[in-house]
Amino acid sequence: MAEGGNWGHLSALVLARGGSKGIPLKNIKELAGRPLIGWVLRAAVDCGGFDSVWVSTDNDEIAAVALQFGAKVHHRCPEVSKDTTSSLETIQEFLISHPEVDIVGNIQATSPCLHPDTLKRVIEMIRKDGYDSVFSVVRHHLFRWSDVKRTGEETKPENFNPARRPRRQDWSGELYENGSFYFATKELIRQGKLQGGKVAYYEMNPEHSVDIDIDIDWPIAEQRVKRYGYYGKGDPKVVKLLVCNLDGCLTDGRVYVNQNHELMSYSLRDLDGIQMLQRKHVEVRFLSERKISAALLDTLKLPCRVETKVSNKRSLVERWMAELGLSSWEQVAYMGCGYSDVECLKLAGTGGVPADACVEAKMTDNFVCKCNGGGGAIQEFAEHIEQSKESRKRKFGNEKQP
Structure with missing residues (x-):
C-alpha cells in the first residue's frame, strides 16, 4: 500500500441471487431494453478503474448475462444463497475464494442509473485520498416526525421546528444511504463491517439515485433510466x-371508405421529415396492425418499407434490427400512438408520440409532439431526432459512433 492511498487489487462485485420474492429473476428482467444487471455492469466495466468486475450468483441465467456484459462469474455456495443471507456474508464468502482481492466495490444490481464518472471519483477517494470505505448517499429535504406506538400518544418533530419551517433553499437537507454502492477494504469486511476506518460518503445526484425493490418501482425506474441512464462509451444511443x-x-387514424375504395391521407410535411432522416442515413420503416391492400399502399407513394397485418410489433422491429445489423434497441427510434405501441416505446432508445396519442403511450415518458397524428407529428419527431443527434455530437465530439 502506498502512503496516502490504497493500491491493492480493487474488484467491483455485484450480488445477484436468482431467488427474489418481490420480482422473479429481477436482476435480469429487461429494463428499457437491457437486463437490469447490465446497466451497472456496463458502468463498472467502462469506468476502467477496477482490476476485475465480478457477479456473485447462484443462477446460470444470471451468470450468462454477466459474461455477456464483460463480468467474471463467481458461483456462490448454497449457504450464502438464502433469503436470510446478508450482503456482508456473501461478500465475505467471495473473498475466501478470491484472496487476491484487497478492496471490494459492492455495487447494487438494482441501481440502473449509475454512471462510470461516479465510480471513477469513488475509486480516486479510495486510491488517492486513502479512504478505507466509501458509500453512496442522496440528499433529501424531508421533515421527520417521531413514530407513535400507542393510541393517544403525541408525535413530535425530530429534525425541524414547526413554528419555523425552513424553506428548501434555506435548508441543506439530510443525507441518506441509498444503497447504490459500498466500497471497503478486505480488512474491514473480515471484521464484519462495510463502513469503518477512514470513512467517507459520496453524494449522488438525485436523478441517478434509483432503486428497484418491488413491481411498482419498475415503471418509475424505466422512465428515469431512459432519461438519465448510462448508454455506453461514445453514446451508442444514436x-x-x-x-x-x-x-x-x-x-x-381515420379511413375514408366508399363502395369501391378505401382512402387514407397524410401530411406532406411528414414526408419531408422522412426524407430528411433518410438523407442522414437513417432507415425509416412503417408498420400497421391492419391489412392494407397493395393498391392502397401504392397510391400512398411512401419512400420506405411498409409491413401490414402485424400482430407482434416488437418481434417485427427486432427482425428489422437483425437485418440492418443493429445490436441494440438504443439505436432504434419508435413512434407510436396506441396501446399496442407501448412495449416498443419503452424499449426504444428514442421514442415519440403524437399529441393525440393514448394516455398509456404518453406515460412512457417519451417525446410528445405538439402536432397530432397525420398533421406533421412525424416531421416534428424527425427534427427532434436530428436535434438530439447534434446535441450528442457536441457532448461526445465527432468520434465515430458504433
Whole structure:
C-alpha cells in the first residue's frame, strides 16, 4: 500500500441471487431494453478503474448475462444463497475464494442509473485520498416526525421546528444511504463491517439515485433510466432506424371508405421529415396492425418499407434490427400512438408520440409532439431526432459512433 492511498487489487462485485420474492429473476428482467444487471455492469466495466468486475450468483441465467456484459462469474455456495443471507456474508464468502482481492466495490444490481464518472471519483477517494470505505448517499429535504406506538400518544418533530419551517433553499437537507454502492477494504469486511476506518460518503445526484425493490418501482425506474441512464462509451444511443405506426402517426387514424375504395391521407410535411432522416442515413420503416391492400399502399407513394397485418410489433422491429445489423434497441427510434405501441416505446432508445396519442403511450415518458397524428407529428419527431443527434455530437465530439 502506498502512503496516502490504497493500491491493492480493487474488484467491483455485484450480488445477484436468482431467488427474489418481490420480482422473479429481477436482476435480469429487461429494463428499457437491457437486463437490469447490465446497466451497472456496463458502468463498472467502462469506468476502467477496477482490476476485475465480478457477479456473485447462484443462477446460470444470471451468470450468462454477466459474461455477456464483460463480468467474471463467481458461483456462490448454497449457504450464502438464502433469503436470510446478508450482503456482508456473501461478500465475505467471495473473498475466501478470491484472496487476491484487497478492496471490494459492492455495487447494487438494482441501481440502473449509475454512471462510470461516479465510480471513477469513488475509486480516486479510495486510491488517492486513502479512504478505507466509501458509500453512496442522496440528499433529501424531508421533515421527520417521531413514530407513535400507542393510541393517544403525541408525535413530535425530530429534525425541524414547526413554528419555523425552513424553506428548501434555506435548508441543506439530510443525507441518506441509498444503497447504490459500498466500497471497503478486505480488512474491514473480515471484521464484519462495510463502513469503518477512514470513512467517507459520496453524494449522488438525485436523478441517478434509483432503486428497484418491488413491481411498482419498475415503471418509475424505466422512465428515469431512459432519461438519465448510462448508454455506453461514445453514446451508442444514436438513431439508425426509425419505425412508425402508420395508423395514427402518419395518418390521423381515420379511413375514408366508399363502395369501391378505401382512402387514407397524410401530411406532406411528414414526408419531408422522412426524407430528411433518410438523407442522414437513417432507415425509416412503417408498420400497421391492419391489412392494407397493395393498391392502397401504392397510391400512398411512401419512400420506405411498409409491413401490414402485424400482430407482434416488437418481434417485427427486432427482425428489422437483425437485418440492418443493429445490436441494440438504443439505436432504434419508435413512434407510436396506441396501446399496442407501448412495449416498443419503452424499449426504444428514442421514442415519440403524437399529441393525440393514448394516455398509456404518453406515460412512457417519451417525446410528445405538439402536432397530432397525420398533421406533421412525424416531421416534428424527425427534427427532434436530428436535434438530439447534434446535441450528442457536441457532448461526445465527432468520434465515430458504433
